[in-house]
Amino acid sequence: MVRQFCLIFVTALLAACGGDSAPTATKELRLSSQQEIPKAMRGVTAKSLFGAQDRGSAQPAEPFGSYAKGCMAGGMQLPETGPTWQAMRLGRNRNWAYPETVDFVTDLSAKAARLPGWKGLYVGDLSQPRGGPMLTGHASHQIGMDADIWLLPPKRLNLSRAERESLSSISLRRSNGAYVNDGWTHQHHDLIKAAAQDPRVSRIFIFPGAKVQMCKDETGDRSWLRKVRPWWGHHYHFHVRLNCPAGASTCTNQPAPPPGDGCADAEQWVYDILHPKPRDPNAPKPKPRRELTMNDLPGQCVNVLQSQ
Helix, strand or coil, X not given: CHHHHHHHHHHHHHHHCCCXXXXXXXXXXXXXXXXXXXXXXXCCCHHHHHHCCCCCCCCCCEEEEECCEEEEECCEECXXXXXXXXXCCHHHCCCEECHHHHHHHHHHHHHHCCCCCCCCEEECCCECCCCCCCCCCCCCCCCCCEEEEECCCCCCCCCCHHHHHHCCCCCCEECCCCEECCCCCHHHHHHHHHHHCCCCEEEEEECHHHHHHXXXXXXXXXXXXXXXXXXXCCCCEEEEEECCCCCCCCECCCCXXXXXXXXXXXXXXXXXXXXXXXXXXXXXXXXXXXXXXHHHCECHHHHHHHCC
């Protein structure tokens, strides 16, 4: 029981800290034992091992573990440029994902290209070539089922590599995320709606003011709003999380969102932003997030790293 509690606590902590650290499932994973881990992988952080990989593993595609504690076999690379998308920040080498995620991104980009003023999508981080913890930024994006989509409407899709490193997306938040700013358009609403209506999608994370605005503007079917969840940051991009693939017993889904459209929850987020509680000077400071090691990941992740 103590071991199970600790695992649940660590997973929850990962969900509350770091870059794209949206909440994840708390189901216990099969961990590697020290005896199963090669000597070269002991005593080092998992992010240093996975961050050093520049290609996907030569294995059938399969996600192992959960969104914030796992890895990916047989990852597919999203082409740097397609008819309706461009992958950004190529120097990070994070345009890898599970094949179904790559298909989703290309499908969504085609829908985006039909929106007035949009040529398609600028695609941010997916995952590293073999998933796993990242060297910087996200706590999630570890199993190839997460994708960041820029909120900047592309005007052209012939950016050079240098331009993709220097160009910035746009922030659409106002008042620390309580409201959208003048950059928000109905096309943003329609794009996020199209993503949420895709049955492959588990949920979408975006700043609270955007969710509240979509709740106000939606006059038709509101069921898709359930998948759109308010979360810190996420005002330069929105984060799409896909469900685990059908039949993937090695992949841990995040629990489904609560019933309903979630609009009251988003309004509470906004209220809390506008009426912050005074910080208790005696409250303990949050502890830094502990770096994951191979002992924290599913045992299959050792094989993923060892694969040619």
